Amino acid sequence: MTYCVGLKLDRGLVFMSDTRTNAGVDNISTFKKMYTWSKPGDRVITLLSAGNLATTQTVISILNERTKIPSERAPSIFDMPSMFQTARLIGDTIKSVIHDVDSDGQRADSFGASIILGGQIKGGEPRLFLIYPEGNFIESSPDTPFFQIGEHKYGKPIIVRSYDPAMTFEEATKLLFVSFDSTLKSNLSVGLPLDMQFYEVDTLKLGFQKRIERNDPYYEAISExxxxxLKLAFQSLPTFKMD
Amino acid sequence: MTYCVGLKLDRGLVFMSDTRTNAGVDNISTFKKMYTWSKPGDRVITLLSAGNLATTQTVISILNERTKIPSERAPSIFDMPSMFQTARLIGDTIKSVIHDVDSDGQRADSFGASIILGGQIKGGEPRLFLIYPEGNFIESSPDTPFFQIGEHKYGKPIIVRSYDPAMTFEEATKLLFVSFDSTLKSNLSVGLPLDMQFYEVDTLKLGFQKRIERNDPYYEAISExxxxxLKLAFQSLPTFKMD
Structure with a gap:
């Protein structure tokens, strides 16, 4: 399984993803699920993926034009005029990758994958999209300012209650750490290390990024x-009275 | 959807269930999902159900021997010598109900249902079981002192973190209200009113029970x-520092 979140703030975008993949609970590996394409002054594009690892790795390879010899590679993701067109490119890619394996009579579910796409291209605003395995996508809005993919339920209530678009990047990190910690505590198939990345509005360059390893002191401080x-918060609530 | 929890405390058992059923989001009804059989001094047996409503209602009707004319009904659930035998009876019933509809070539998933069963029969201890649609079941233990069925993920983290077997019934109610509120806030298909019931060890009579309606002052106090x-708890955590 996987857990990834993309969050839109007034200040920019925040991305966080875990790195655990599993084929059964007895076959667990670490794979990066966060990919970034950046050309300073022109664009920064970040992609988070959940679902079938073969599908998402193929999508990334095609986007990177690994189908060509190294000297001829010029990823078209750098030529897209807008984030909307970038989302269409990625949507078309994922749809065709799934169709290729799927059309051999295998079940569709097992090859599925979802993608969170965020970033900014010169001349446009920062935008955040959720791309479905069918290739279509939705964009974030003030009403739905964040997207989650993978094992999203355990970590949703805290985001719903504490998200504020005026948050700083540091506060958003704290929020996502709590959300990830709730998920990690409840589902073995989501695991450390975590990858995180910020993108600050109109900078058009890669923001702060970090890999949170096991025993990270800040992660442990948040978890404990x-x-x-929570225990104190729970104690502070009024007690039920039978009547 | 549905959300039901059965919790085992040192003091006894606590049950809570929502009452929303839906066939699509445009067809929502209220149905009780908590059923109790009690014979004071002999036994108290409580059942919570999640899944296909036709399946669970048929299971309850068969357990109540509604297949017979009213004057001949003597539910065999009152004759079972132990909670374990009661779980087997219910497991066999659910399996055969699902098999009956299923064998006509329909898909199995849609007829599935799960059951939480708890109670005490004279001469035995209070016991809590989770019964699967396949008819088999597991029993709670000090390591797994509670069962959830239906939409269980949103409300799990708070139970995992705050459950304590030495809790009072009142504290357990507070805990379950928080767990239900997190679920209701995240999933429209779980809804008020809620049914709750306590069973106190060795009393062999029905404990406190209540239906929590919309606008219940205690529920609102917990929710707000x-x-x-949570906001205060969140603020109390140390802030992330970029380094």
Missing amino acids: GWSQA | GWSQA
Whole structure:
């Protein structure tokens, strides 16, 4: 399984993804699920993927034009005039990759994958999309300012309750750490390390990025602190009275 | 959808269930998902159901021997010598109900249902079971002292973090209200009113029970209080620093 979140703030975009993939609980590996294409001053595009690993890796390889010899590669993702066109390119790619394996009579479900796409291209606004395995996609809005893919349920309530578009990147990181920690505590198939990345509006360059490894002191402080804080929060509520 | 929880405490058992059923989001009804058989001094047996409503209602009708004319009904659930035998009876019933509709060539998934069964029969301990649509079942233990069925993910993290077997019934109610509120806030297909019931160890009589209606003052206090308390808890955590 997987857990990835893309969050749109007034200040920019925040991305976080886990790195665990599994084929059964006895076959667990670490794979990066965050990919970035950046050309400073022109564009920064970040993609998070969930679902069948063969599908998502093929999509990335095609986007990187690995179908050509190295000297001829010029990823068309750098030629797209807008984030909308980029989302269409990626949507078409994922649809055709799934169709290729699927058309040999295999079940569709197992090859499925979803993608969160965010970034900014010179001349446009920062945008955030959720791309479905069918190739179509939706864009974030003030009403739905974040997307989650993979094992999204455990970590959703805290985002719903605490998200604020005026948050700083640091506060958003804290929020996502809590959301990821709730997910990790509930589902073995989502695991550390985590990848995180910020994109600041109109900078058109790669923002802060970090891999959060096991034993990261801040992650541990949040994980333990949240357990304690939740207990106190819970105690602060009025007690039920039978009547 | 549905959300039901059965919780085992040192003091006894706590049950809570929502009442929303839906066939699509435009066809929503209220149905009780909590059923109780009690004979004071002899046994109290409570059942929570999730899944296909036709399946669960048929299971309940068969358990109540509605296949017979009213004067001949003597539900065999009152004759079972132990909770384990009761779980087997219910497991066999659900399996055969699903098999009956299923064998006409329809898909199995859509007729599925799960059941939480808890209670005490004279001479035995209070016990709590989770019964699968296949008819087999598992029993709670100190390591897994609660079962959830239906839309269980949103409300799990708070139970995992705050459950304590030494809790009072009142504290357990608070815990389950928070868990249900997180679920209701995240999934439209789980809805008020809620049914709740306590069973106190060795009393062999029905404990406190209540239906929590829309606008219940305690439920509202928990729902609003928890939002506030979570915000404070979140603020109390250390802030991330880029380095």
